[in-house]
């Protein structure tokens with residue numbers, strides 16, 4: 001990758017070492033992020049709902065699978081490039097939508113967008129970004145998707161979609177697992193909200209300031225988001241935009257069929273990083289069923305608990321077209337801004353490339369179901 005300190009230029013000062021250069025894994029980044037963040041911000045990013053059973057399950061599910069390598073396959077030329085809904089990406093690893101990037105770093109979503117563009121992948125911008133969707137689009141040459149939360153105020157919802165379309169976003173990701181907000185206990189105890197100066201930049205009059213007791217985010221969602229959202233609204237949404245629509249938060253085959261019938265262009269298997277329904281299944285566990293139900297009609301993506309390149313390989317072997325990263329990107333951002341996000345994406349890319357080489361898979365197409373088996377009990 002290009003960085004200002006490998007140009008060979010002599011400077012008066014020793015080149016500033018990138019703050020993330022000693023960090024080798026997503027786990028290293030989480031540790032560095034924790035040191036850099038306020039306890040309130042770290043807790044918000046890290047937490048799952050309630051007892052955090054699903055949070056642990058998302059990670060454990062990956063440990064239940066083993067990779068059975070094919071040997072003596074020429075892996076001297078690996079290709080990780082692929083295409084998702086017509087957008088070429090350098091690898092099957094995308095950036096999931098997460099709220100409030102300025103809580104992690106002053107450059108916020110602009111840093112994330114630039115890093116994703118440099119990594120050659122898609123950044124999904126959250127409705128709850130702390131930078132406006134237009135500013136993000138201006139700052140990034142990379143492909144962007146817009147994640148939509150449907151508000152009770154449908155004109156506001158419509159205007160978000162129209163703004164995303166006008167700003168050049170390439171898809172709408174409708175999150176369907178959040179009629180109400182899950183209960184994240186730390187946020188309640190910490191009185192979670194945004195510090196002074198940070199705003200939800202796409203929603204001018206919205207306020208989630210910290211200060212009162214309980215989670216300000218929880219109160220905000222309860223008052224503004226539309227818990228009546230149903231399949232009928234998916235048809236409405238399809239009618240107001242030309243952009244392809246992905247449904248994010250599906251864990252069942254029957255919902256997959258309904259989504260395809262409703263005109264979804266893609267499915268994201270997700271339990272919202274275990275932040276909504278505790279006791280939801282691990283996403284990797286339900287992925288094969290969703291893939292079967294989709295039957296190749298639309299791409300199936302998955303998120304939740306992806307921390308290693310081998311995790312990506314397992315998800316692809318079980319039928320995913322790509323994975324998305326939530327917290328790992330936030331850890332990169334908190335630890336070192338744009339450079340940190342880029343490092344996290346490059347680490348996952350390198351780990352995936354190494355895993356593919358060692359497993360005898362020179363291309364994404366060569367990764368098949370026979371590559372993985374459940375670990376013997």
Ligand SMILES: Cc1cc2nc3c(=O)[nH]c(=O)nc-3n(C[C@H](O)[C@H](O)[C@H](O)COP(=O)(O)O)c2cc1C
Pocket residue numbers: 044045046058096097098099126127128147175248270271272273274275303304305306324325326327328
């Ligand atoms: C701090 C945080 C904020 C999130 N904000 C959003 C959001 O605004 N919209 C959304 O659809 N999903 C949101 N998610 C869920 C992510 O898109 C994704 O599903 C999840 O983080 C994937 O799991 P992982 O963090 O284990 O990679 C959020 C997740 C986290 C951790």
Ligand SMILES: CCCCC(=O)C(=O)O
Pocket residue numbers: 099128149178181217221272275
């Ligand atoms: C409606 C949810 C607000 C942000 C979010 O998705 C999260 O904190 O998980």
